[in-house]
Amino acid sequence: MKLTIIGTGYVGLVTGTCFAEVGHHVICVDNNAEKVAMLKAGGIPIYEPGLEELVQKNVAEGRLSFTASTAEGVEKSDIIFIAVPTPPQADGSVDLSFIEGVAREIAGAMTSYKIIVDKSTVPVKTGEKVAETIKRYCKAKVEFDVVSNPEFLREGFAVQDLMKPDRVVVGERSQRPVPAMKQVYEPFKAPIIVTDINSAELIKHAANSFLALKISYINAVSIICEASGANVQEVANGMGMDARIGRQFLDASLGFGGSCFPKDLSAFIKISDQLGYNFALLKEVQRINSFQMERFVKKISDTLWVLKDKKIGVLGLAFKQNTDDVRTSPAIDLCQRLQKEGAILRVHDPKAMEKARALLQGVTYVADMNEVAQGCDALVIATEWPVFKKLDLDRARKDLTHPIIFDGRNLFDPAEMERLGFIYKSIGR
Numbered sequence: 001m002k003l004t005i006i007g008t009g010y011v012g013l014v015t016g017t018c019f020a021e022v023g024h025h026v027i028c029v030d031n032n033a034e035k036v037a038m039l040k041a042g043g044i045p046i047y048e049p050g051l052e053e054l055v056q057k058n059v060a061e062g063r064l065s066f067t068a069s070t071a072e073g074v075e076k077s078d079i080i081f082i083a084v085p086t087p088p089q090a091d092g093s094v095d096l097s098f099i100e101g102v103a104r105e106i107a108g109a110m111t112s113y114k115i116i117v118d119k120s121t122v123p124v125k126t127g128e129k130v131a132e133t134i135k136r137y138c139k140a141k142v143e144f145d146v147v148s149n150p151e152f153l154r155e156g157f158a159v160q161d162l163m164k165p166d167r168v169v170v171g172e173r174s175q176r177p178v179p180a181m182k183q184v185y186e187p188f189k190a191p192i193i194v195t196d197i198n199s200a201e202l203i204k205h206a207a208n209s210f211l212a213l214k215i216s217y218i219n220a221v222s223i224i225c226e227a228s229g230a231n232v233q234e235v236a237n238g239m240g241m242d243a244r245i246g247r248q249f250l251d252a253s254l255g256f257g258g259s260c261f262p263k264d265l266s267a268f269i270k271i272s273d274q275l276g277y278n279f280a281l282l283k284e285v286q287r288i289n290s291f292q293m294e295r296f297v298k299k300i301s302d303t304l305w306v307l308k309d310k311k312i313g314v315l316g317l318a319f320k321q322n323t324d325d326v327r328t329s330p331a332i333d334l335c336q337r338l339q340k341e342g343a344i345l346r347v348h349d350p351k352a353m354e355k356a357r358a359l360l361q362g363v364t365y366v367a368d369m370n371e372v373a374q375g376c377d378a379l380v381i382a383t384e385w386p387v388f389k390k391l392d393l394d395r396a397r398k399d400l401t402h403p404i405i406f407d408g409r410n411l412f413d414p415a416e417m418e419r420l421g422f423i424y425k426s427i428g429r
């Protein structure tokens with residue numbers, strides 16, 4: 001099939017590449033000419049395992065191309081996917097101006113029937129607005145259908161999530177686009193749920209908010225574990241074996257972050273308010289998430305007492321493992337809080353140091369994770385990178401002026417760490 005994807009961010013670039021990988025002909029459009037030039041030259045602007053090779057392969061095999069022209073993408077394809085950013089605004093609502101702008105551009109370029117598919121995460125009822133906008137700005141009176149097709153990929157696992165989705169959600173208001181949408185997704189062999197547009201949009205916000213709720217739930221349980229001497233990992237394992245609950249997203253941590261959960265929670269709360277419901281449960285999810293970070297900082301300051309002029313090593317800057325994304329990263333938030341208290345930081349991340357530099361200044365960036373602890377009063381683990389489990393602990397113990405580790409991701413076994421001579425403080429254990 002001939003497909004166009006507008007927007008080459010995480011969702012757009014991975015979606016376009018995976019569509020090409022299964023045999024579709026894909027044009028990726030981005031209004032950033034520099035980005036298009038980079039992609040054409042075989043580079044990719046983000047770190048995502050497996051993506052670069054897949055982009056290069058599909059470009060070489062002639063199924064994937066890039067352009068800065070929306071008109072070209074609209075003209076050459078029957079299905080246009082919108083995958084542009086929907087950033088948060090100060091009041092928690094979503095800035096839909098990119099979606100609206102792209103809808104107008106598409107409308108202006110349409111000369112025959114098109115299916116316009118929204119992949120970006122948007123509040124319920126956005127599809128209705130997109131359809132109205134296209135109708136208003138379409139010069140030639142051509143027919144079109146608007147479809148909602150939310151994306152559920154996780155950064156760091158984006159290619160695998162896209163190639164093997166749990167489900168594909170297709171929201172539509174006439175049956176006409178359904179066969180084509182099924183044909184797009186046929187190679188992925190996943191269950192396809194066909195529903196109305198509003199339900200499809202809600203599925204995305206409801207799913208992400210539920211996952212965030214799951215994390216806040218276990219983080220709240222971690223407080224009770226600390227107060228009672230229980231172990232949150234044992235509790236999560238026991239809970240997770242109930243198939244109705246499941247073990248995933250029950251890892252207690254210093255809080256969730258990233259470009260999705262915090263934003264989608266705020267947006268869901270906001271749209272619920274606008275629709276007349278005070279979603280207090282989700283406000284509590286946000287509150288627990290902030291409290292978890294405050295508790296972690298307090299744990300550090302309770303142990304080290306005065307943080308001013310203390311040297312602290314920090315492992316991890318990305319908002320989670322397997323990514324160089326530092327947007328709304330709990331690790332960066334933590335570093336900034338420690339800096340505010342006057343701590344002097346030595347930091348390391350396997351992939352995110354370059355992007356972190358823009359947000360985090362006045363720290364020493366250390367290339368080797370095993371050198372971070374040198375001369376520090378304590379070491380902090382802020383991101384769940386699996387490679388941190390291979391830290392040279394003997395060396396860390398000797399390098400630290402005091403063998404203290406604060407683990408915001410529960411990577412090590414507390415009993416083992418104590419046996420090795422560390423004062424080891426983690427979450428909910």
Ligand code: UDX
Pocket residue numbers: 151152153154155156208211215248249250251252253254255256257258259260261319320321384
């Ligand atoms: C999320 C959703 O999982 C995905 O379906 C959606 O499309 C986009 O939002 P993402 O933001 O890439 O994906 O990351 P995810 O793996 O969900 O992690 C989000 C945050 O929660 C990270 O900061 C992570 O460290 C944290 N987390 C996750 C926990 O603290 N504990 C857990 O058990 C799981």
